Amino acid sequence: MSPSPDTFLREAKHLVDEALDRYLPAEGTGAPQLADAMRYSVMAGGKRIRPALALAACIAVGGEDEAVLPYACALELIHTYSLIHDDLPAMDDDDLRRGRPTSHKAFGEAMAILAGDALHTLAFELVLARTADGNVARRLGATLAEAAGFAGMVGGQVEDIDAGGVVPDVERLQGIHERKTAALIRAAAVGGGIAGGAEDEQVVALSEFGMALGLAFQITDDVLDETGTAEALGKTPGKDREADKMTYVALEGIDAARARATRERDRALAALERLPSPELLVGLAKFVTDRDR
């Protein structure tokens, strides 16, 4: 029997936190303030949903989760670097993240920019230097880069900024969400499959699963920004509305957005039926869309 999503997330977080602690530069070494700033943001206690998805996807195709651990950590480093840069004064200008001062509040703006840059590079270093199989390492690195860059996360972030104050438009909104958030979540699922030795058609199923779950994840985030509390979220709620951001909530209201998240979640679950051992992924998909923070 598979563990419950709560139990699996706890175990995955333990495994990933322990590995991240090994992979990150030790406190006070090299450029000491840089090492501290890198650790401060990575070890701030995220839920490690992306790494957990990669581990679960690896298991879903019959792989050993050890094979995907460096990649799982790399996903978290890319996610963390993007949060540090997004929080900067020139971007979202956020003071609070995961319940603590943001990186630039704690270390200053220059160090926050550089800590983000160093985590960004370290993600690729991990995948390429620590994945056992050379060809798998290359495919994982390429998957990560495609999801993180112009065609994915960074491009989506720019489109999101450009869309501020514009009349909401469902196609444009979906395009933003696909790149800004769903691309990296899809990369978590796809990379987990690649590391686990998935067949091509299994990779396709994981890609469909990841894209749909990524959209459900982002829509849920939009809803929580409207309905959540600072205490539960660990960040300031209501920022989207304040910033006049284009969101599903702004487009169609909270109830319709919740229904849309459920539809995407169900599409994600349907794709999993093509995998041999999808139980953990099923649990995670439900957890992600039912969360309150």
Next chain:
Amino acid sequence: MSPSPDTFLREAKHLVDEALDRYLPAEGTGAPQLADAMRYSVMAGGKRIRPALALAACIAVGGEDEAVLPYACALELIHTYSLIHDDLPAMDDDDLRRGRPTSHKAFGEAMAILAGDALHTLAFELVLARTADGNVARRLGATLAEAAGFAGMVGGQVEDIDAGGVVPDVERLQGIHERKTAALIRAAAVGGGIAGGAEDEQVVALSEFGMALGLAFQITDDVLDETGTAEALGKTPGKDREADKMTYVALEGIDAARARATRERDRALAALERLPSPELLVGLAKFVTDRDR
């Protein structure tokens, strides 16, 4: 007979510029402003010294320069992203770069941060998706990451900031230069060798060459910051002294710094004697230390 350094640099620049133009997102596509900002900084007319070193190192061990072209372009993307972020108001606050407004002056701070991030990712995407041999791709990506991250360029940049206003100290200064500038130049030489099928001892020779040349390059930069003109440099001279930066010029004066650059250059040239066809690298090493901009 090998072409002169000037001719080779011109040919290498042509080859690399043409490849970069193909690899960069087309203007006005995806997130249009992001594509424009990426192109603006990459196509601003740099000398392409790092790519030229990679091409020359590949040839020096008997390789075909085609094999190293994606990596050569990736080096330039990493270099360019670092310049964009270094120029930001929170960092060096520079208005002028390669004779044109810096990225944040032209596109705003948020877009400059994101354009740097997108170029950073694209560097790894290029190496991993476009290098023909899978194992070579993995080794090149790992070499690039090690040189660009905490143990290399970004770490050195932080140490350089931390060293501002501190009493100059030759060991500390050399440590900064080794990471901040020389690591990426060494990576150019080493990666060129790897792509060209170098033997292990040839890679060691290229590593020694690259590290010594990188130091010579940075010392020459320090000297030019003191003696060059804005017109020749394409950026504001005298910034180091103004910012009370630790440099070799501040440590021991211009003449001694020049002599030190020559000693490092000679160490670099000595390492090349262990390679079969080092002529282009010899020419580039002389060019780099004799340049006036």
